[in-house]
Amino acid sequence: MTMIEAIREAHDVAMTRDERVVVFGEDVGFFGGVFRCTAGLQKKHGRARCFDTPINESGIVGTAIGMAAYGLKPVVEIQFADYVYPAYDQIVSEAARLRHRSNGDFTCPIVVRMPTGGGIFGGQTHSQSPEALFTHVAGLKVVVPSNPADAKGLLLAAIDDPDPVIFLEPKRLYNGPFDGQHDQPIVGWKKHPLGEVPEGDVPVPLGVAARFREGQEVTVLAYGTMVYVAEAAAERAGVDAEIIDLRTLVPLDLETIETSVQKTGRCVILHEATRTSGFGAELMSVVQETCFYHFEAPIIRVTGWDTPYPHAQEWEYFPGPARVAEALRKVMED
């Protein structure tokens, strides 16, 4: 099944088992979302549990917080991650701190879903990866699935979670894995083992990374689309890379990272977002802090550049397999 279908199913399972789950956002109701991730939910669960909202991201998250305070479990969609900023205040100042500031008198179990990342010629307003703007905020959890099975399982876990979860969906993966080799034919999820999604209510726990590929020479830390780019790059460079798919950025599965890096002694970190103060900086820091004496070469970041996400120069911006392969070769030489 596609990642879209998997997300849809996670919603459906959660809404079916728990009356408190409500789903809303722009174009989310009748139409089922511009990426169709909520298609069919309104019809099945009724207009009071899945509905269209006014175009006001602050209002979407703000009302979700109020509903959570009431006792519901809202799952809201921001149409593109690039449009989350109007809701940033409600997320940072309110959702993230409500439990702490009220000492648990009120809590905020909401999920804020949003398509993220580039690779679709979406230009600067349909391509951003703002994860680092959330990982810096205490009180939030941040999740990035990389395949249909995880998308469903992690979304179920996120909906279950008693705290606010930012759920970033790499839109380039909605219909198939994408390794950055944009000139090659598109493959769908049907032919991919991770397109096989367990039926029913099977959550994938937050805070646990996956070893996407075993390897001995270098550890690659990646999430979302970059997992496949790493795989393509490792093959291209002929490097025996161990690829860790982080899945959850906060809380981070440091143990899995440590084990791998201490084994390989080398580390390459990938993300699509702008480099400066990206989540790669945090990864580089924790790896440096925990594995300093194991290093044989400097850690390398391969990321988007510190520019707005361009339209025509998409593939020069996107940290594709060529750049990643070069980093892998370099880290092996150092």
Added chain:
Amino acid sequence: MTMIEAIREAHDVAMTRDERVVVFGEDVGFFGGVFRCTAGLQKKHGRARCFDTPINESGIVGTAIGMAAYGLKPVVEIQFADYVYPAYDQIVSEAARLRHRSNGDFTCPIVVRMPTGGGIFGGQTHSQSPEALFTHVAGLKVVVPSNPADAKGLLLAAIDDPDPVIFLEPKRLYNGPFDGQHDQPIVGWKKHPLGEVPEGDVPVPLGVAARFREGQEVTVLAYGTMVYVAEAAAERAGVDAEIIDLRTLVPLDLETIETSVQKTGRCVILHEATRTSGFGAELMSVVQETCFYHFEAPIIRVTGWDTPYPHAQEWEYFPGPARVAEALRKVMED
């Protein structure tokens, strides 16, 4: 002179020499700002050039962007950095990218000033240090002065700058240097050499760090209040620390950092903000990237904890001299 007076003077100098400079924000006009940083400007320069605004941070920055597109040079105040989030969309999606997206057809020379940081028992909404939320955004410059002389000079440079500048003023330094030893008597700027502020229009260039204290054993990277904490900690630990006051976070003065770290071989990084994905992560990364082969010990971050900024536990949250001294000792032992 105090930092408040220095900031006031920078405004006055800029408004006097350049008709295009306009100043506004909440309580900024008649009253002169809750910290009085704009006191007297309305009286001197008229109500059309310094005025009170409705309480709407997005409107403040949004109108400033429109004014900048017209050809003015707006300098706006956000009453506390904790209240910048409603303006985050205008800053990130608009101000930061306007020049790039229009290929210079429109530009955005605005300065967004805001008091930042803790140490005043302001609780979670008068204490935050959100610098990393801006350093991640391509197109913004980010400045943090640590003394009256720099505050005036850097603000003049920021107003001169052709691009948007986020200007973070450590409020705990407004009336005097503060080294985190909160149980000791307060000293004002009068007695401090950096309280001596050059008269007239003397900008301090953006992108240039200052060596706040010379030393041989370890490099401390700090900005704002943490510069003084570092000084107190170095004395307390008896470590010959070289303290770099970054002053500008973007663009970063990497050369000064590199030179110092390559000399000392050790590095401690400080900030008040939450640790995960704080600006310290970026600093740790660039230092790792540029000085890997010079290191004799792991780099250490001393920062605020990954919690909301608490009220009663302020001094346990604040990365004070005791914690920094411990880090200095540790980095010397490693």
Added chain:
Amino acid sequence: MTDDYAPLSLNVPEPEWRPGDVPDFSKFEIPRAGAVSRPPVDVEPDDIRDMAFSIVRVLRKDGEAVGDWAGALTPDELREGLRHMMTLRIFDARMLNAQRQGKTSFYMQHLGEEAVSCAFARALRPGDMNFPTYRQAGLLIAGGYPLVTMMNQIYSNAEDPLHGRQLPIMYSSREHGFFSISGNLGTQFVQSVGWAMASAISGDTRIAAGWIGDGSTAESDFHSAMVFASTYDAPVVLNIVNNQWAISTFQGIARGGVGTFAARGHGFGIASIRVDGNDYLAVHAVAKWAAERARRGHGPTLIEHVTYRAGGHSTSDDPSAYRSATEAAEWPLGDPLDRLKMHLIRIGEWTDERHTQAEAEITQTVIAAQKEAEAIGTLAQGNIPLARDMFEGVYETMPPHLVRQRQEAGY
């Protein structure tokens, strides 16, 4: 085309009086008490458009309660209301003083605005939820929340229910229908709409009340709240407390070219009413009406409470720098305590002696609570929450990185 246009200029509204001026409120239009009639709760918002430009008032200058909106409260209830307002005022005075003595870091008082929250509280039902700002402690006091618990919060002491994490007066009590106060203006207004929507989604009969200041209506979340309340017909009462000032900024900066804040509701088809915020009976009656309207499924109501912030904005503020020193005294809607007291005396249910006695009693109660709270601890004196507590409650379960940080911190 010749350019025969005069240069434009920027209009920057200014208050009528600044320090040194003598205020003259004679142009401030005050409808007679009883002049505004009480519409049915299912009235069409458009049919009461004029109510956004008038002021619902019950108490006449001579203390008589008149008109459609009068008569809802018994003498016992009125005496209780007076007691709540007196308690709030005395509480404020004591805490203001405690802050000045350095016992805590910060305080915000209600002087002149006591009727708004005290009367409103009595118009709701148990289970309803307020989303207050920092100037509605009357909701707690009139709702029976213990004074000593409030003080424990203010002192950030070991018994502070919020464990010292929040700034003083940023109370939270779900049990008392009082949502955790945020330091960020406006955010809670739209949250109240969400809570109300949740009640409607759940087929409940509970309603929500949002609160916002005159200055804060300019915030964007005011708009979010109005849009969502209007679209989903949310069972919510949206309160604007127009106390004429937002720190140093007079209400004209937020209000702009429209006559009143209540009129903002007209752009959304929301029933909008102005009420004399210093008239306990009027506030209570209008609140009851709006709550009934919401609970009967007739949707949201926007209420502008016209009042005056007689004190400083907070303990960090000195209003003499930006407004006339005599404005508060000249304020034409009078003092809410005096007015309710006069009414009770006029109807033979109160006397000056009883008032003096009540004042003494309440003062004793407040002092006793204060002693109790201070015996537990204060921010200045100590016995405050443990440092390790700051790591708790960031998440329900402490994640590994916070456990490591707590250990690193040595707690």
Added chain:
Amino acid sequence: MTDDYAPLSLNVPEPEWRPGDVPDFSKFEIPRAGAVSRPPVDVEPDDIRDMAFSIVRVLRKDGEAVGDWAGALTPDELREGLRHMMTLRIFDARMLNAQRQGKTSFYMQHLGEEAVSCAFARALRPGDMNFPTYRQAGLLIAGGYPLVTMMNQIYSNAEDPLHGRQLPIMYSSREHGFFSISGNLGTQFVQSVGWAMASAISGDTRIAAGWIGDGSTAESDFHSAMVFASTYDAPVVLNIVNNQWAISTFQGIARGGVGTFAARGHGFGIASIRVDGNDYLAVHAVAKWAAERARRGHGPTLIEHVTYRAGGHSTSDDPSAYRSATEAAEWPLGDPLDRLKMHLIRIGEWTDERHTQAEAEITQTVIAAQKEAEAIGTLAQGNIPLARDMFEGVYETMPPHLVRQRQEAGY
């Protein structure tokens, strides 16, 4: 107190017709052309309150131009207007097709809404500044911006003035009074107010025009714009283009309980007018009136252009999934091109033959421009801006870290 209240339920507005339904607009109230009179430009907003609930219309069904708002344009100007609208429609059709052929990534058309931006453009003066959304390309076409430059931008080719950085159709031309389009909804509305304030601060006579869609009025920056425009009496014309849909969401979700979007202005004391957005003469007349009002220092005007988005939202959208297939055809305000054409024929200034000929000519012009642009390059075929260009213009001067990154990238 017994709980005799019925359970609440959530009101979720629904459009009247969905796919498969047969639309019936007979209940849609359309005032007669000429029925709304033209007030003086210094009118008090409150005195024209009814204009927010009516629709200014000039063109009668039979093509006659009637009433106060008629008579401002010469036949030459009208023919020019028709030509602009035809150009925009043909341009849209060609570019839509070019996108379908894979020559570029994305396109957004104006089908049915051409009158709004084309007529508005002719009501401004040189130096005025629009802050458009993505559906006002008529401002450029009527302003004489070269078609080939627009196409270069759409194709992201080497001559794209925005160097391939922006999504197709996100034009920018200061020279043509056209502010750089943002992909983020609503942000530009308040920026237009800031621009207008700057003009007032500078003692200038230029004015600004803000643009926003019906759905986007729900965004918070709509409120920011209204608050600032109202408070500072900014010389700005604030345009809401109500084309009935926001992607799949009908206008009732943004509009909520109020009758019209124009009514939003009443909460701010802003003069508010609804106009028939498919009537070139009406849009032009109302725009002229509002611009004059702003330029004479009488402050902002809010205009709701009532129109219909006859096409898909963008090339990524298929409206048949959420609305009746015949809604566009049934839309009671007709087609803006047909209506202006009929008017010109009626007054003897146009014929069917001339129209057919003009159509052919314009098509040739557009095709010629397209060939020229495609000869330069397309996103699909190449000759696009250099990769190294993406590092330029992030700042005026490239800072060291970007120089390093550019070198690392190998450009």
